[in-house]
Amino acid sequence: MDTTRGLDADGCIAREGALDKVPAAFGPVVGAVRERITAAFDPTRLHSAYLYGSIPRGTAVPGVSDLDVLLALHHEPTAADRTDAAAVEAALDAEFAQIDGAGVLLFATGTLLSELERHDLGWFVACLCTPLLGPDLAARLPRYRPTxxxxxxxxxxxxxxxxxxxxxxxxxxxxxxxxxxxxxxxxxxxxxxxxxxxxxxxxxxxxxxxxxxxxxxxxxxxxxxxxxxxxxxxxxxxxxxxxxxxxxxxxxxxxxxxxxxxxxxxxxx
CATH class of the missing domain: 1.20.120 (Four Helix Bundle (Hemerythrin (Met), subunit A))
Structure with a gap:
């Protein structure tokens, strides 16, 4: 087990994932995620995109692990947004045998940065999500301790x-x-x-x-x-x-x- 217990030098929870931790087998998957999200969600809709789960943590197993993506939108997700996200999920799952399913979460940036979500979704983005596209919302969130x-x-x-x-x-x-x-x-x-x-x-x-x-x-x-x-x-x-x-x-x-x-x-x- 990690002797640092997942904390940084100041005792705050360290961000657990990074693009340079992605296993080689999943490199093409991450590249395709970036391309498909950029094609499906233009800058008027998409603020930023993140990976989370075993792929950015570097522990993913080809053919076993799933692909987890979070999109922060400028507005509350609409039915059209959810349809486009589902199309991205289906295309990635069909294209890559390395993943056992793809999931795309959609949230408004206002929700992710809200006081109500400060210690739930906000913490999730700041500590468990790895930036993939756009400005990182973690810069607008506090640091977190295991309280x-x-x-x-x-x-x-x-x-x-x-x-x-x-x-x-x-x-x-x-x-x-x-x-x-x-x-x-x-x-x-x-x-x-x-x-x-x-x-x-x-x-x-x-x-x-x-x-x-x-x-x-x-x-x-x-x-x-x-x-x-x-x-x-x-x-x-x-x-x-x-x-x-x-x-x-x-x-x-x-x-x-x-x-x-x-x-x-x-x-x-």
Missing amino acids: SLLARETNGDLALALPGWRERLAAAGTEAELRALSRSVTRRVVRTGFTLVMPRWGGWTSDLTASAEVFAAHYPERADQMRLAAATARTPTTDRGLLAGFIDDLGPWLAAEYTAVHGEKAPRP
Whole structure:
């Protein structure tokens, strides 16, 4: 595990990705992302574009990892923007066998820089996103430390996700739907487990295995479940019983413990 615990010399969370960390196999993918976004979104719409996830962190595995992109727009995303983003996703996924799916998030710059999102989406851009196109919004955001406030505003709303997960599990009719749900549930659970103890640990990591181990040191009675969630996040399951365990046992316990320790995330409109 990183002995710096993901912090810079001043004790602030260091930006985890960089274009020079992109594995060679994904270089053509990143080049195509830049070209397709520039073609689809002109400067009147696009303020800036970012990569996040395993590709800019340098840990992506060809044929396994997905491509994650965030676009900051000058205005609130419209239906046309979402249609264009979906076309970019589909084209990249079809063109490159290196990626297992592409996802493009759309936000207005006003949202990303807002006070309400200062310790959620703002932190996400400043610390977890790697600039790809346009001016970097991180220059207009503060530096961040692994505090209880950051924990609350990033993951203090797990309870709100549980009903939707239950509905998706009940409605899932294909293995692909179950694997997609598995990935969503386990990644969210592990990241919530990590941020629950992040202020006590005093650092940041996006590595799911490391996150589970940090959590396990503080909650040994739930350690095996969290390690299983981290393993399942890497290899999604179609086992309904396993998913139900995460959604109906570990999830509710984690949500309640999170609220007790950090409080609830500020409500969003």
